[in-house]
Amino acid sequence: MEPPSLRINTLKTSRSRFGGKLTAWQITASPHPFHPDGLILADDPLPLSHTLAFFRGEFFYQGISSQLPVIALDPQPGETILDMCAAPGSKSTQIAAAMANQGRLWINDASTKRLQALMANLTAAGVMNDIVTALPGQLIGRLLPEQFDRILVDAPCSALSNWPKRIKEAHWSPAYLNKISYLQEQLLISAIKAARVGGIIVYSTCSICPEEDEMVLERILARYPVEMEPLPFSPAPFVRPGLSGYAGHSFARQIECAGRVHPYPLPYEGFFVARLRKTGPLPIRPVTTPLQYQPTLAADAPEIAAILSHLHDHWGIDPAVLQNYRFIVNKNRIWMMDSAWEQTPDRTFMMAGLPLALRKSHAWRLLNQSVQFLDAQVSKRHLELSDQDLLALFEHGHIPAPHGPLSYHALTLGGRPIAALAQADGCFSIHLPHHFHIRPETLAAERGL
Numbered sequence: 001m002e003p004p005s006l007r008i009n010t011l012k013t014s015r016s017r018f019g020g021k022l023t024a025w026q027i028t029a030s031p032h033p034f035h036p037d038g039l040i041l042a043d044d045p046l047p048l049s050h051t052l053a054f055f056r057g058e059f060f061y062q063g064i065s066s067q068l069p070v071i072a073l074d075p076q077p078g079e080t081i082l083d084m085c086a087a088p089g090s091k092s093t094q095i096a097a098a099m100a101n102q103g104r105l106w107i108n109d110a111s112t113k114r115l116q117a118l119m120a121n122l123t124a125a126g127v128m129n130d131i132v133t134a135l136p137g138q139l140i141g142r143l144l145p146e147q148f149d150r151i152l153v154d155a156p157c158s159a160l161s162n163w164p165k166r167i168k169e170a171h172w173s174p175a176y177l178n179k180i181s182y183l184q185e186q187l188l189i190s191a192i193k194a195a196r197v198g199g200i201i202v203y204s205t206c207s208i209c210p211e212e213d214e215m216v217l218e219r220i221l222a223r224y225p226v227e228m229e230p231l232p233f234s235p236a237p238f239v240r241p242g243l244s245g246y247a248g249h250s251f252a253r254q255i256e257c258a259g260r261v262h263p264y265p266l267p268y269e270g271f272f273v274a275r276l277r278k279t280g281p282l283p284i285r286p287v288t289t290p291l292q293y294q295p296t297l298a299a300d301a302p303e304i305a306a307i308l309s310h311l312h313d314h315w316g317i318d319p320a321v322l323q324n325y326r327f328i329v330n331k332n333r334i335w336m337m338d339s340a341w342e343q344t345p346d347r348t349f350m351m352a353g354l355p356l357a358l359r360k361s362h363a364w365r366l367l368n369q370s371v372q373f374l375d376a377q378v379s380k381r382h383l384e385l386s387d388q389d390l391l392a393l394f395e396h397g398h399i400p401a402p403h404g405p406l407s408y409h410a411l412t413l414g415g416r417p418i419a420a421l422a423q424a425d426g427c428f429s430i431h432l433p434h435h436f437h438i439r440p441e442t443l444a445a446e447r448g449l
């Protein structure tokens, strides 16, 4: 069994602050061999998913191998990056953290159902330099040719990282393998078209089947202007080079630059990672219906300025803090995003940036995640509860409150805003993720750190 592992979300906390909580909770962790924010836990007795740190998106459970593709991608703040097959978003949130929430992160997945979990994860992580679309990845190269500095193709795959278990599954057959590897190749071709010349493309699967890994790469390298680059974490004890041959056939030498993690002798999830650089242009047939774009709004657009003024009066948020973001607003909701997003596509567009507030009858109500993101900037309407009331609130979603007109508060812990509360009908109430509750013994460390 792979040990529990996680990645600290540096958009929400720091390594030292989170490390302090682990120490207080007597949880032993060793560092991920290649990721400074990754931790491998000896055990997860609480578990950590029953802490306020989890509610605040301070960390995500993410496998040791699953952190490797984004390390290979090496995203930088301010770049334009595509995550082509992104749901449920472990790697998207890792990319956003590496970009320090700056630049443009285009997040896509073909499955609108899986995108729901992805959007919840992005919001929990406090990602605000993203837009989310639901396009077939194969189309993106023609819709967005030569636009991206870096692209991650974390491709759909047979997930054959555990031979005995997977191979018994009903869908697994040679015909399925042909179908999935054809899709992987199409997605990779699309990514090559979407990358700028000189841009980086990382191809990864959680399968160790050569038909989905080296063989896909071999067909691509023979026909497209890309070359393989060494991985920043290879060679390493648990990362083997790409295969030099398979079934009597030798692969091109450069394919050995890829990395394979096998689920033995260490119990890590099987993974394949390859880093490619686009070396030249290629012909791209234009689409008949290009994407249309809509401008986002600046903080001084009258509609936005009025909302920011309300947020100042009601929540004490200094409008100057929000000056450098861009905004989208509809009848019920306002979103904020990095200033690099001057426009967003209007077809198959799901979300942009971080939801900032909901329009209610008489006020704009902040959301848990925007309260957490804005943190100390939310300086009014604080409400600190006793441990007992806080635990009851997180257990039931509501607790008794004095009667009075509908109002909203920023729930604080140790003076630090952590969530949005409504007060109505003699109750304080909070929106919580399903089945979430807090282990009482974890509260003291959360208050102190």
Ligand SMILES: C[S@@+](CC[C@H](N)C(=O)[O-])C[C@H]1O[C@@H](n2cnc3c(N)ncnc32)[C@H](O)[C@@H]1O
Residues within 6 Å of the ligand: 084, 085, 086, 087, 088, 089, 090, 091, 092, 108, 109, 110, 111, 114, 135, 136, 137, 138, 154, 155, 156, 157
């Ligand atoms: C291995 S999962 C991605 C995991 C994700 N990168 C993460 O780290 O959480 C592959 C994803 O590809 C998506 N997918 C399948 N076919 C696709 C297509 N044609 N275009 C884009 N995404 C596709 C699936 O819906 C699935 O979410």
